[in-house]
Amino acid sequence: MNKYKIDDVAKESGLTKRTIRYYEELGLLEAPERTEGGMRLYTREHIEHLKQIVNARDVLGFSLQEIQDFVRIREELEGRKQVYGQTVEDAQQLQQLLEIQTSLDAQIRMIEQKMEKMTEFRQELDRIYTRVTDGIKKFTP
Amino acid sequence: MNKYKIDDVAKESGLTKRTIRYYEELGLLEAPERTEGGMRLYTREHIEHLKQIVNARDVLGFSLQEIQDFVRIREELEGRKQVYGQTVEDAQQLQQLLEIQTSLDAQIRMIEQKMEKMTEFRQELDRIYTRVTDGIKKFTP
């Protein structure tokens, strides 16, 4: 089966059920299909998406608000696809793309800055590490 | 003068006075010297230390607790220096160094994992960026 209930999703993502619902409530995670009775039915895509969110949260230290900004970009791109058939004005479409590009630019610059700082931090750790191993050598000739 | 009062430190570090005192309360920042009347007098070292904390917090997304772990390592190393004169048993010193080394190992591995994930994230951004610029090209031949 390719439909998952919330507890399956919780187990695979490492999040609690509460958190998963909370992310949906915030608009971070797309609201899944429901059964007749109201039970949420997730797809693989939801799970992958959640893993990305966890990544951004834990690894990049993004707030849920910041992640929201990122998700919005993704959704605007998806949204564009859906209206492809209808004749949305070209100028407007272009305008939208340019805005997304600006947003992306900012995000990429931010990531690069973070990686730079992280490298610095790593080097600091390395320096300390060297000092420690040198110290150990003195005791174990 | 090489002594700073809390407002100077606040201005240079970008933190509020409240936050600076809070970090001291948590043990993140070393308690500074005081005047007769009880006013805190910081040194350049305090300021640099604070900047590192801000970096770890904002860039690496560390919680104050995680930063605390890092600060502890630094302090244990400094602490070792101070007792250098006294005859602390060699075996004990070595033991301490080995513990620090283990701690550092874990931290370095964590950082490396974060950088890996960050690279993934960057690539994802690049992919999206490409799609967007391709979309723009279609409108501007």
Next chain:
DNA sequence: TCTAACATTAACGTCAACGTCAACCTTTGC
């Protein structure tokens, strides 16, 4: 020396990001 400008502690307030609990409804396995 006296006052305006800044510091200190203590205590309560706030906001994000969930945890937890209750009351109730669905599914599932025997």
Next chain:
DNA sequence: GCAAAGGTTGACGTTGACGTTAATGTTAGA
């Protein structure tokens, strides 16, 4: 077909990381 297991929506509780305010003391400069 029925009980146990699991899901749903509120709603209130908690924790971390500070903000804010009050009451009071300290410094610096005219």
